[in-house]
Amino acid sequence: MRGCVLEAVGLHRGFGSVRAVDDVSFTLREGGSLGIVGESGSGKTTTARIVVGLDRPDAGEVRVRGRARSGPARGRARQLARAREVQMVFQDPYLSLDPRTGVEAVLRETLRLHFPAMDHARRVRELLDQVGLGTRAADALPRDLSGGQRQRVAIARALAVEPAVLVLDEAVAALDVSVQAQILNLLADIREQTSIGYLFITHDLGVVRCVTDDVLVMRHGAVVEAGRTADVLAAPQHPYTRLLLESVPRPGWDPERIAAARRAL
Ligand SMILES: Nc1ncnc2c1ncn2[C@@H]1O[C@H](COP(=O)(O)OP(=O)(O)OP(=O)(O)O)[C@@H](O)[C@H]1O
Numbered sequence: 488m489r490g491c492v493l494e495a496v497g498l499h500r501g502f503g504s505v506r507a508v509d510d511v512s513f514t515l516r517e518g519g520s521l522g523i524v525g526e527s528g529s530g531k532t533t534t535a536r537i538v539v540g541l542d543r544p545d546a547g548e549v550r551v552r553g554r555a556r557s558g559p560a561r562g563r564a565r566q567l568a569r570a571r572e573v574q575m576v577f578q579d580p581y582l583s584l585d586p587r588t589g590v591e592a593v594l595r596e597t598l599r600l601h602f603p604a605m606d607h608a609r610r611v612r613e614l615l616d617q618v619g620l621g622t623r624a625a626d627a628l629p630r631d632l633s634g635g636q637r638q639r640v641a642i643a644r645a646l647a648v649e650p651a652v653l654v655l656d657e658a659v660a661a662l663d664v665s666v667q668a669q670i671l672n673l674l675a676d677i678r679e680q681t682s683i684g685y686l687f688i689t690h691d692l693g694v695v696r697c698v699t700d701d702v703l704v705m706r707h708g709a710v711v712e713a714g715r716t717a718d719v720l721a722a723p724q725h726p727y728t729r730l731l732l733e734s735v736p737r738p739g740w741d742p743e744r745i746a747a748a749r750r751a752l
């Protein structure tokens with residue numbers, strides 16, 4: 488049994504009167520994949536931002552390999568070490584990639600920062616290969632790339648840091664279904680090759696089924712159900728989870744009935 492790499496304990500975060508995250512706890516095993524699902528506004532991104540350190544919880548703690556990361560990171564070395572614990576991939580890599588920086592330069596910048604003594608040219612080739620981009624993409628700017636290719640660059644940049652955990656917030660939501668499948672396969676391969684753990688945030692239960700071992704269902708900032716993904720999807724215990732499952736459009740799907748059930752919940 489592999490150990491726990493990431494632990495969130497009793498996270499709270501409010502914005503005015505909104506309880507965006509209300510007592511959220513979970514653990515992620517080394518090399519595991521945990522999904523967080525829930526409808527819009529349920530607190531998924533706020534949870535992710537707290538885990539990464541972009542936002543501070545009002546209460547609670549995030550630990551990586553037993554070490555708290557919610558407090559201030561004093562000093563450059565500690566900040567870099569903290570970045571190597573958790574990296575994030577966002578929904579829209581267009582916003583997170585500098586439009587004037589080429590693919591190779593992006594990766595070199597990250598490597599220089601974290602691993603000054605490394606053979607950067609070699610590592611860049613490895614990373615491009617790992618995300619299926621090939622060296623031809625090395626000089627490309629973000630605007631020269633497709634959405635799927637840009638997301639591959641964002642993944643390569645995150646992997647360059649050799650993080651323990653990758654947080655993916657709707658990382659495939661903006662892509663065509665066929666490209667989504669390619670990126671999900673890529674992420675599954677990377678998890679097999681490395682011991683990286685995923686925190687996979689999505690509103691898409693199909694994605695959860697594909698790439699997670701465990702799942703957390705959030706509603707109004709709180710966890711309403713958690714368990715093995717296969718178990719939760721096969722036999723959801725909470726009415727809200729059942730509703731989420733029923734809300735996936737398919738033949739015979741009745742939006743009126745779903746809306747009525749949602750109001751009644
Ligand atoms: N910076 C902020 N200021 C004020 N309210 C915020 C802020 N960030 C989030 N919220 C509120 O907190 C709640 C949770 O938002 P969050 O973005 O975490 O949800 P989400 O589950 O990621 O939703 P989505 O699926 O739409 O991305 C929402 O009610 C949102 O309006």
Ligand SMILES: [Mg+2]
Nearest residue numbers: 531532533656
């Ligand atoms: Mg969100």
